[in-house]
Structures are given as C-alpha cells and as structure tokens.
Amino acid sequence: MSYITDTFDVIVVGAGHAGVEAALAAARLGGKTLLATLSLDNVALMPCNPSIGGPAKGHLVRELDALGGQMGISADLACIQMRLLNTGKGYAVHALRGQEDKPFYHTLMKKIVEDQENLELKQLMIDKLLVENGAVVGVEAETGEVFEAKCVILATGTYLRGRIVYGQVNYECGPNGLRSAQKLSASLLENGVELMRFKTGTPARIDARSLDYSKMEPQYGDEEVRNFSFISDIKTREQVPCYLTYTNEATHKIIRDNLHLSGMYNGMIEGVGPRYCPSIESKIVRFANKERHQLFIEPEGRSTNEMYVQGMSSSLPAHIQLQFMQTIPGLEHCKMMRAGYAIDYDCLDPLQLRPSLEHKAISGLFSAGQSNGTSGYEEAAAQGLMAGINAMMKINGREPLVLRRDEAYIGVLIDDLVTKGTSEPYRMMTSRAEYRLLLRQDNADLRLTEKGRAIGLVDDKRYGIFTEKRTALERTVSELGKQNISPSAENNAKLDAMGTAPLRSGSSLLDLLRRKEVTYSKLQQAFGLSELAPQVAEQAEIFAKYEGYITKQRQEVERFMKLENKRLPDDIDYRAIKELSSEAAEKLDKVRPANIGQASRISGVSPADISVLMIALELKRRKEQEE
Amino acid sequence: MSYITDTFDVIVVGAGHAGVEAALAAARLGGKTLLATLSLDNVALMPCNPSIGGPAKGHLVRELDALGGQMGISADLACIQMRLLNTGKGYAVHALRGQEDKPFYHTLMKKIVEDQENLELKQLMIDKLLVENGAVVGVEAETGEVFEAKCVILATGTYLRGRIVYGQVNYECGPNGLRSAQKLSASLLENGVELMRFKTGTPARIDARSLDYSKMEPQYGDEEVRNFSFISDIKTREQVPCYLTYTNEATHKIIRDNLHLSGMYNGMIEGVGPRYCPSIESKIVRFANKERHQLFIEPEGRSTNEMYVQGMSSSLPAHIQLQFMQTIPGLEHCKMMRAGYAIDYDCLDPLQLRPSLEHKAISGLFSAGQSNGTSGYEEAAAQGLMAGINAMMKINGREPLVLRRDEAYIGVLIDDLVTKGTSEPYRMMTSRAEYRLLLRQDNADLRLTEKGRAIGLVDDKRYGIFTEKRTALERTVSELGKQNISPSAENNAKLDAMGTAPLRSGSSLLDLLRRKEVTYSKLQQAFGLSELAPQVAEQAEIFAKYEGYITKQRQEVERFMKLENKRLPDDIDYRAIKELSSEAAEKLDKVRPANIGQASRISGVSPADISVLMIALELKRRKEQEE
Numbered sequence A, B: 001m002s003y004i005t006d007t008f009d010v011i012v013v014g015a016g017h018a019g020v021e022a023a024l025a026a027a028r029l030g031g032k033t034l035l036a037t038l039s040l041d042n043v044a045l046m047p048c049n050p051s052i053g054g055p056a057k058g059h060l061v062r063e064l065d066a067l068g069g070q071m072g073i074s075a076d077l078a079c080i081q082m083r084l085l086n087t088g089k090g091y092a093v094h095a096l097r098g099q100e101d102k103p104f105y106h107t108l109m110k111k112i113v114e115d116q117e118n119l120e121l122k123q124l125m126i127d128k129l130l131v132e133n134g135a136v137v138g139v140e141a142e143t144g145e146v147f148e149a150k151c152v153i154l155a156t157g158t159y160l161r162g163r164i165v166y167g168q169v170n171y172e173c174g175p176n177g178l179r180s181a182q183k184l185s186a187s188l189l190e191n192g193v194e195l196m197r198f199k200t201g202t203p204a205r206i207d208a209r210s211l212d213y214s215k216m217e218p219q220y221g222d223e224e225v226r227n228f229s230f231i232s233d234i235k236t237r238e239q240v241p242c243y244l245t246y247t248n249e250a251t252h253k254i255i256r257d258n259l260h261l262s263g264m265y266n267g268m269i270e271g272v273g274p275r276y277c278p279s280i281e282s283k284i285v286r287f288a289n290k291e292r293h294q295l296f297i298e299p300e301g302r303s304t305n306e307m308y309v310q311g312m313s314s315s316l317p318a319h320i321q322l323q324f325m326q327t328i329p330g331l332e333h334c335k336m337m338r339a340g341y342a343i344d345y346d347c348l349d350p351l352q353l354r355p356s357l358e359h360k361a362i363s364g365l366f367s368a369g370q371s372n373g374t375s376g377y378e379e380a381a382a383q384g385l386m387a388g389i390n391a392m393m394k395i396n397g398r399e400p401l402v403l404r405r406d407e408a409y410i411g412v413l414i415d416d417l418v419t420k421g422t423s424e425p426y427r428m429m430t431s432r433a434e435y436r437l438l439l440r441q442d443n444a445d446l447r448l449t450e451k452g453r454a455i456g457l458v459d460d461k462r463y464g465i466f467t468e469k470r471t472a473l474e475r476t477v478s479e480l481g482k483q484n485i486s487p488s489a490e491n492n493a494k495l496d497a498m499g500t501a502p503l504r505s506g507s508s509l510l511d512l513l514r515r516k517e518v519t520y521s522k523l524q525q526a527f528g529l530s531e532l533a534p535q536v537a538e539q540a541e542i543f544a545k546y547e548g549y550i551t552k553q554r555q556e557v558e559r560f561m562k563l564e565n566k567r568l569p570d571d572i573d574y575r576a577i578k579e580l581s582s583e584a585a586e587k588l589d590k591v592r593p594a595n596i597g598q599a600s601r602i603s604g605v606s607p608a609d610i611s612v613l614m615i616a617l618e619l620k621r622r623k624e625q626e627e
Ligand SMILES: Cc1cc2nc3c(=O)[nH]c(=O)nc-3n(C[C@H](O)[C@H](O)[C@H](O)COP(=O)(O)OP(=O)(O)OC[C@H]3O[C@@H](n4cnc5c(N)ncnc54)[C@H](O)[C@@H]3O)c2cc1C
Pocket: A013, A014, A015, A016, A017, A018, A019, A036, A037, A038, A039, A042, A043, A044, A045, A046, A047, A048, A049, A124, A125, A126, A127, A155, A156, A157, A158, A159, A160, A175, A181, A184, A200, A201, A202, A277, A341, A342, A343, A368, A369, A370, A371, A374, A375, A376, A377, A380, A381
C-alpha cells in the first residue's frame, strides 16, 4: 500500500557527493527539498580515496565553489594535507589536492545538510519513480510512503543493483557493506530510462602500525597554506604525510599467476571499468612491460589507523591481495584491515540528458554523479550542483544554467557526457578541455561567481569577497599600465637587482611584469607599489604574462561560439535529411544536440555532415521567412 | 576454496560492545587477538539509545571498569550529559547514566581498538566455525580465508540471520542497513550449538529543528561532574539537555487502530521481544489502562540534529509512526529522519554455557553479549570482558574468573543466564540482585580491582589510584574509630551546630558519623580532621552508616557461600538419582550446575530436590572415601 506523505519542490535521491550538492543548491535557492539516502550514515561518504582535488578535479571543486557550492569549504575544513600539484608546469595545470579526513568529512557534511533551511534529510529506500504524462510527479519508498515533487534528481551513485565482487565473494550490496537499491532500476526501465552497467573498484586498507616507513618516500603537504574555497579563511593547518612506494616484479608475478581468480578476468564482473583508474590487474595486463607502478599510502583520517593504498584497486581474493601487497617495500609485514573489491552497478546513459542534466523524455527528472556514468567525487559534486540549480530554474520558469566549454570544466564535463556519452566511467582530465588557459583553477571565481550571483546562489559574503578582489585586480592592472618608468641609471640598477635586463626606452610596469623573472612583489619593493592580497598579485601576474596567449584562445572561443550560437531546433527530423551519413543521422537523432557546436562534437558526425546541417538550417530559415 | 591465512590465540567474532571488550581484554592479557567485524564502520556502534548506564547498567559499567575494561573510560570521554539517578533513594540504587555522542563514541572506540597492542581489527564476514574433536580450532570467512585460534568468542549481536521489519518493510539485514551474517547460524547448528530467535526494536529519529521545546520539560545534567571510570579525571563537561514529554489518548488511538499493521502483531516478527524495553505497541496493549507513557527526547551527539525518541520503539509503518508522534506535545511538527524498526535475529541459548561463558560441549568456544540472549550495551560489554578474560585464562591454563552473585552484578548477570537461561532478551535490573547493599556502584573498585589485578588486567596506574584510595579509606575509618570525643559543652555546641543531638557520654567520631545528619565534611570542620578525596569521604560515610546492614548481608552471603562451595562433579548422572523430580533431573542434566548454590537457582528445582542432591553428594563422598 502507498500513502502520500509529503510534497516537495525537489526530491534528491542519494546523499553522496552529487546528491548533497544538488540538495543544498535547491534548498538555498528556496526550493522545499527532500534529500533521501539509504543510510544517514553514508552522507557524503568517500567509498574510495580519502582525497579531493588533483588535476582537473581540483578545477571542478574551485568552479563549484565559485558558483556557491559546498564541497570546497568542507574539503578545506576536513583537510589533513594540502598540495598544489604541477607547480613546475604552467598555471593552467596547477591543481590543488587535499588529503581528507574521511569520517570527519562525512560528519561535517551531514551536519551542514541537517542545518540547511528548506532541506529535509531522510533515510529512505526509494523503490519507484512516479511519472505521469511524461513528467515526473514524485517517488515512492519501500515503506509505501509517496513523496510528491515537481522535480526529482537521481544521484544514486554505485548503489543501483550494486554487487560487490572479489575472489569468490560476490553479493548484492552497495559500497562498504551498505544496502544497495535493488528495485529502483526496474522502475526507471519501466519509465523508459536507459541504463548501462559500469564497474569500479577500491584497494585494500592497511594498518598504519604494520608499515615500515623507512622504506618509503614521505610526501609532505605544502608549507604555504592554500584552500579550495575562495571564501575559506584557514591560515594554519596541521598536516600528515603520505608515503610513496612501488610495485615490483614479484608483485606482478603474483598478480599474473592469479589473474583467473580476479572478478575482472573470470567473468564475474559484468560492468565496464574506468580506464583512468584501473585495477592493478588491468595495469599489469595492459602495461605488461612496465617494471613498476607507483603507489601512495594515504591516511584515511586523524582518528583511524586505516591507510588507503592508492593505485592498488583489486578484485583478487583477499589472501592474494595480502600476498602481493607484502612484496612491496614498506608493506612487507602489512596487515590488511579491509580487502579491496570491485563493485558493479547500474547507471544512466547520459546521452538521454539535456545540457541542463534534465532527462529529454521525462520532464522534471534530472540525474547527476556516478549515476550519469562518471566516476569521482568532484565530477559527482559538480553535476549535483548543476542539477540542483537547474531543477530550481525549471520550477521558477527560468532558463537553465548551462556552462560552455570555454567557461568551465563543469561545462566540458557535462557537454562531453550529453554529447559524446560514455562507454566507461568518465573521469575529468585537463586534456579534455580545449581552453585550458582560460579555465584555470586560480580564476574560477572570475569566470563563474557573477553567474552564481545571478541565479541567487552566491551570498553577500562571497560576493563581497569576490568583488573586492576583482576591483583590486582591475585597479592594479590599470595602474601598472599607466605607470611608466624611464631607462634611467637608477631604474636600470633596480632592474639589474631583480635579475632582469635593463631598459633602453620607457616602459610601463605592466610590460615589465610580462617578463618571466619579474614578479609583482619585486616591482612593489623596487618602485614602492602598494601591498596586495596574494591572490590579486598572482592574478595580475598571470594577466600580464599570459595576455597574448589568452587573447589568442579567446579568439578561438569566438569562432567556437559562432557554431555554438547556431541553435538546432528541438523538432528537427535528422533522418529526413538525405545528405547526412546514416551514422550521423542516427547519432544526431539520439543526442538531439542543442546547437551546431554540440553537433560537431558528436563522434561519428563529420565536418561534411556539419556542412550539410548548416545548409539544411539555412534552407529551413529561408522557408520559414517565406511563410 | 579455503586458505589458512593466520593464526591467533583468540578470535573475537563481532566488534560491538561485547566484542570490543573481549578483544581488548584478551590482547591486554597478552593474547594474539583478531577482532572480526562485518564493517569497520560499526565498531562499538550504538544501534539504539545513545546512552550508557542507568540502574543496574551503570553498576555493570563501573564493575567492568574496576576490572580493567574500556567502556567506562570511553563513555566518560564521549559523554554529553551525565546524571546520577535515584539520589533520593539509598546508595545501593544510585546509578550513573551518561548521554553519549554516538558517532564520537564509535570513532573513539575504533581508534582505541586500532591502537591496542596484540590486537588486529579486520573487516570480515565469518561464515563458519571450525571445530575438531570437540574443540574449536578457528573460523572461516566468506573470502575463504581461514583464521586459526585456540579460542573463539562469538559476539555477533543482532546480526545472525538479522531481519528488519516495520510495516510492509521486511528484509534481511543487520541494524542500521548494515550487512547481516546469513551463514554463520547454519555452521553453529551443524556443530551442535543451540539457537533461539529473539527480537528487539528501536524508535524513530527526529529532526532537532522540528521540535517545540517550550512544550517539553528540559532534563539537565548534574552540576557536579561525575565519571564512570575510577581512573577518569574529567573535571568539566559541557552538557546538553534532554526533554521529557508524554504520549496521550490520541497517540494510543492511532496505535490501537493500526495494530494489525505492526510486525509485532501481524506475525511478521518471529523472535521474542524484550519485556523491559517493549515497543510502544506492546505498551499500549499490555498496559491498556495507562493514560500516558513517558518519552525522553535525547540528542544523538554534538555533530548531528538527529534526536532519539526513547520509549517509542515501533514496527508500525513509517507514515503511522510519524502520525502518532505528531500527536505528542512538542512533536506536533516533527520531521522523521529515520523510521523505527524491529529486528529479528538468532542467538545462543545461554544454558549451553559454563559460568566462564565457555560452551559446555565445544572446548574453547565462548559467547558474549546479545548473542547470549541479553539486550543492552552494558550487559554485552560486561560479558565481553569476562569472555575475553576467560579465553586467556584457559589458554594460560589458569582457573576461569567467575564472579559470584554477592561480588558483582556481572556475577548475577552471568549466573542468571547460565543457570536460568532466558526466554526473552535479558536485561540487567537491580531487582535481580540479592545483595544490592554490597553491590553498590560506588564500591565496585573495592570489590573487584584486586581481582582485575590478579589476572593482570589492572595496570599500575589504575592499581595505584585504587590502593591509594583504599589505604586512605582504611586509615580514615580506623582513625575515626580511635578518636573519642567527650560530652563537653564545647563539643555538644559543635554537634548542635551540625543539627545533631548532644552527647551524654563519650563517643568515637565513627559512631557520630553513623548518624544520618552527620557528614564527614561536617566532622572535618568541627574537629579539624584532614581533608579527604570526595570518594574516600563518601566511602567512609557509607561504611559508618550502613555497617549494620552490610554485616547482616554479609552473613547471608556466608550462608549462601556454604551452598556455593558444595561443588557438583561434572560427571554426575542426575537421571540415575531416582528421588529427584523428573523435571529437576532434566533441568539439572541440561544446566549441569557447578555447585549446589547454582542448582538451587534453577527454576523447577525445589528445596526438596536440593536435599536429595545433598544426600546423594554425601553418599558419593563416603563411597569414594571407602574405595
Ligand atoms: C568501491 C568504489 C571505488 C571507487 N573508486 C574510485 C576511484 O578510484 N576514483 C574515483 O574518482 N572514484 C571512485 N569511486 C567513485 C566515487 O566514489 C563516486 O564517483 C562518488 O562517490 C559518486 O558520488 P555520487 O554522489 O554520484 O554517488 P554516491 O557517493 O555513491 O552516493 C549515492 C547515494 O545514493 C543513495 N541511493 C542510491 N539509491 C538510492 C535509493 N534507491 N533510495 C535512496 N537513496 C539511494 C545512497 O544512499 C547514496 O547516498 C569509487 C566508488 C566506489 C564505490
């Protein structure tokens, strides 16, 4: 029997990283929101690596933060080690990575969710999606309780028909021995939602007391304290080290000899695994010539001795996992506290979604996170935020917020998903972004905070901090441009002291700053400039040094935008356009791209097909004008 | 396939309150110990009430602490409100009760276990008990891993073939949506272990933000800071209030009208539920005339808004639970975060156990906690401690530590279990103890710390604190006894100021202290006595005031001891003793009591049967002398 229990604007199914952001965004935008989870004890749980950020992923966190999301702030508070990666390379690939206290992150996020106005957090097994006349109307729980809503956001992660596999172990389960959702998939299928079967895995956790630290290389956090969030004000942080070690031939031999016992290779695992986060078995098979693989031993928090073995994900039997780990320097006597495992789960084919993350065929149904075929906490959180925003945009009759590929990694992520789909768990990488120079982690606020403000998610505090920074930056650049110095002996002596060439004719300070070896702080000391907040000085330097490249990239974006602005009507009949290749017609019909730009990114759609489309569009336009 | 993975002295199956104490005790006594749990995230989890202690239960905690157990220390650290209950009544029933921060208690205990030398904590599903020639040899996990051991302690709580039931919801599960152990029961049965099916339940958790506190009565913690542990040194504690409210006729009507939907009454629940912690449905049915039932609304911790509704355990459908809760003053608009539920599970019939908690038929197999048919964290912890100790006593070829009914509530608990058995979840209550005046919470250290020291569980720090206290107490009592005061006008004026009658003849200060209105601190001020630690002064007062009663109770104990010292040989053939009633012979054969005292407490064994037994024993003794 079922009973209508309550009515909401937005219901979010799942309180993982996607669901938490979705629910917070919807509630903060004024929507009466329900956040349902299988267990109140798994809110924002990290079932795998106790870390947030890294290349491209760190960018996602900063973008989400700039828009008014939560992950950055919480990751700053729960951080036990922060590093800026790739500092040897250009600014575009600098990436923040935080080692996180896993249990504390969960506790913190749960409390933030619990305290959020308009938001109700409930432990519920959602068994059914309720759809009427092509529009979502609510969900039904296993208790028979029906919760009505204008929009439903699926953020079910790896729990849909979840199945844990390693060695001979094989049972229906969510991550970490938690309940999985066995019935919701059937209800989605009934409503015409297309599902795929994916797989992911996690390594063993080992006892910190059982390691020989003298045989591994410690990795310390940065001395300079940095934060993900543009509004975090954390200035000191006690940090713990991670440890670097390597596999070797003995490790590889054990794995090779036992491959037939791995769920990955004996057919027990149905789902498609992640290419960029493979199991150790896959690495040994795919990179057979590689002599060693890097492993990081990472603490899971301050309150536990569990250590995560990054790089060692496996579905081999527990005793084999222990055996091969004990071949590794530092791990010779390691004790295994939890065995690694693989998990198989259902997720949505993201090609069914619009760029707003709304389902094309079911009005009001959104989906975000691992349930869209991605992997990773940051990917999940970023989609969750966008789904939460766009559910509220829909309810309020406003245009969805769709970020372009030149505006944000979030835009790249979602565009990739809804345009190209994915045949394996999708992971964000800097190489996926065309406009890396524009999409830096340091300028996420400059790119996105105005947008967050316009939709109502950026509060006065954040906006105040942001506008102050932006004003200071603009003033600084303008003043540096105006301040000319002459090639006097005195000035050239100062330049010499800075380690840069003397002037022959007058130059603005801004032009001086373009030189590699000149920093704002050097100029400041030499020419008595005013002191600046470090982020402002950094932005001014980046602006000066990269202006040329950035301008070039912006020109590319403009060309890109021309295609992006050519909208393709919803009702276009691709199969009727004879000149299209049949593969292109089929793919276009499935994806139903929003514009020519999106169409051009669909794999199987050639430049020739795009020309055909442009002509067809032009003919359509003329015909409509004549009518 | 199975593989021998490792070898231990003691394996503890289950890391609940029983398992944690068992493992810590075994490891601290030098045993190489494995602690296996279904999930590392449920170590010392409180699946129900976020509180420790209360009448009789608080006594258990102090006794366990006096012996060198852990619960008291951890409960002090995680406490968010402490009260000494029953202060209006005699010292014997004074009882400490701590409101606990549930997630923090788990985190703390997990770290203590992780840090314990000799102890290995592992996430493992144990599927099989391995027995050879009537003796336990180890366990096998679902992974195929075999762990060998000299002793195995079962502490499986409510997880054996656990099944959650409320309304239409009914699925195999442990508490809180965690995995249950579906296979171990069959292996126990195969090895001749007898199982019973019990049931327990938990109420809903509601959102702290949704309550109207003006309609409930706040319950604050005591101003005086007290601790469970004799070695805790916590002197200040920030406390949170609980809230008292009541059910009413409207609540009862909804429950009565929906009884047919309760798992308790529609046949969905097989297990026998706890008489002393009944569901609200049972209370409404069994106490039909009662106009209202008391409810306490208790915070689950500092880091969450979840509130526990004590007294409201239910297996009614979720929407009915919400409906009847909303009839309660203060809860009119409450939001339900988790629904209440009942859980059915397998446990051992404790009649199979010796007073050491070892199984009679399977050498080296111990069992402790909810798996012995008890309910409650403290009951579990107390048994766990004793099982851990006695496994190590066995391994070291020493006599088991068996506490007598006059020595400890722990003795009463275990004697009740192994002598009388239980047909419903057994809960400790002061009324179960015959010698309440001896078994006070304030003197648990005086009763037990020497024993803990003798077995090696009391470390130097605890023993130092203890002997210092004991010495001070003995010196104080002796000095008070020697110090005589005369009936001088000066002295009588002092007594008058104390509010007590004047002296007619000389009296010792000890005799004065026997008077109800005289306290040590009054004597101290009036007669310039030395300052004492508050616990010492309290003990001296209790000694003086209750000496008569205590002496009387000790005489009773001596009579009791006479029977308790008459040991019954293991090989006695009760069915051959014609003069016994057939019921007595059957029960005696099943329980196989260790002595006449234990035999006399078996229900169905009459005083006449005991006389018969004494005669049979005497005849046996004579016969053996003659041979
Ligand atoms: C074993 C494992 C290994 C992983 N390894 C990696 C890795 O190496 N690298 C990487 O980047 N990522 C990895 N991931 C992926 C990463 O954990 C996820 O991408 C991330 O947690 C996804 O967040 P999410 O919010 O989409 O889903 P989740 O965090 O999985 O949250 C899903 C939520 O949905 C809820 N839910 C599901 N169904 C229902 C229902 N019917 N009713 C109510 N609630 C429901 C659950 O209770 C949960 O709250 C791994 C995940 C797992 C499980």
